[in-house]
Amino acid sequence: MLKTMLAALLAAVVSVSASAQEFQFEAPPLFDNCGDASLARAKAEGVTLGFSPSPPYSSLDPATKKAGGLDVELVEAALKWAGVTDFKYEVMPFGQLIPALLAKRIDIVTANIHVTPDRLKAVSFSGPAWWYGPAIVVAKGNPAGITSFGSLKGKKVGAIAGSAADEYLRKIGVAVTAFQTDAEEFAAISTGRVDAILDDDVKIIEFMKANGSAPIEIVANVTIPDELIFKYGYGYARYALRKEDCSLRAAFTQGLAEVRGNGQASAILKSYGLTNRNLFFFPL
Structure with a gap:
């Protein structure tokens, strides 16, 4: 009886706390002595x-020229925690983002981007933000008979230029x-210009929900190679x-954690x- 009462009381307390919480933070930013001026500049200039x-x-x-979307919201929330509140936006093809970062046209690649050997040579990455996996898309009925990553060899396969899939x-x-764009990629698989595409599962599901008549399907029960996740870029989404x-x-990474x-x-x-489920690493 006592256990039941305590459980009910705890549930009530948790419920009240959760409903009253407006995303308050437990930890303050502590990056004053990191040694470079990038955070101070971002706080002062955006x-x-x-x-x-x-x-x-x-x-x-x-x-409105206002940016939105899952990644934009996550990035802005993490940066606001760190004291950065002024945001400008540059839109470009995915393959141009890292060159623009290195040329200082932009300060953060806000498209979710994954750690790969080639990218590590040029840029650094934030901590993990969220998780999703890759999916193979084929024409309805899978006429090319694609059932695995191995069976993509010898086929015409589409991917976004510069992506982890590419x-x-x-x-x-x-x-x-x-x-160069999602629209071109999905048009190619829908019209049979390619046998398959490899892209993010959440992006594909979003497209299929919005385009129910598109003659495409996801190949089910495909084993994801460990190398694709741990070495070639389909781990956590980062920036x-x-x-x-x-x-x-450092500030941005802790902001993502917070x-x-x-x-x-x-x-x-x-x-x-x-x-x-999209917060945690596959296949947990």
Whole structure:
């Protein structure tokens, strides 16, 4: 009886706390002595966030010039925790984002981007933000008979230029047809210009929900190679910064951890139709 009463009381307390909480933070930013001026500059002057239009991750309203999307909201929430509140935006094809970062046209690659060997040579990465996996898409009925990553060899396979999918497919010997935009990629598989595409599962599901008559399907029960996850870029979604911007990267990374810790990241994911499953590493 006592245990039942305590459990009920605890549930009531947790319920009250959760309903009253408005994403307050337990820890303050502590980056004053990191040794470089990038965080101080970002707090004083703001930052320019670079991305390619890719719903539900990122988009720019042509009328208001306000950016939105899952990644944009996560990045801005983490930076606001760190004291950065002024945001500008640059929109460009995905493959141009790292060159723009290195040229200082943008300060953060806000399109979710993954750690790969080639990217590590040029840029640094934030801590993990959220998780999703790759999916293979084929024409309805799978006429090319694709059932695994191995069976992509010898087929015409599409991927976004410069993406983790593009890099990994080339590494395993697949001839890639590279596309600059999601629209071009989905049009190619829908019209039979390619036998398959490899892209993010959440992006594909979003497209299929919005285009129910598209003659495409996801190949089910495909084993994801460990190498694709741990070496060639389909681990956690992260964001890229210049290597020298150490204090900004440290503050931003802790900001991502804090918005995961206080429930704000979960709320953002759910607002885009995802769940807490997308906070954690596959295949847990």
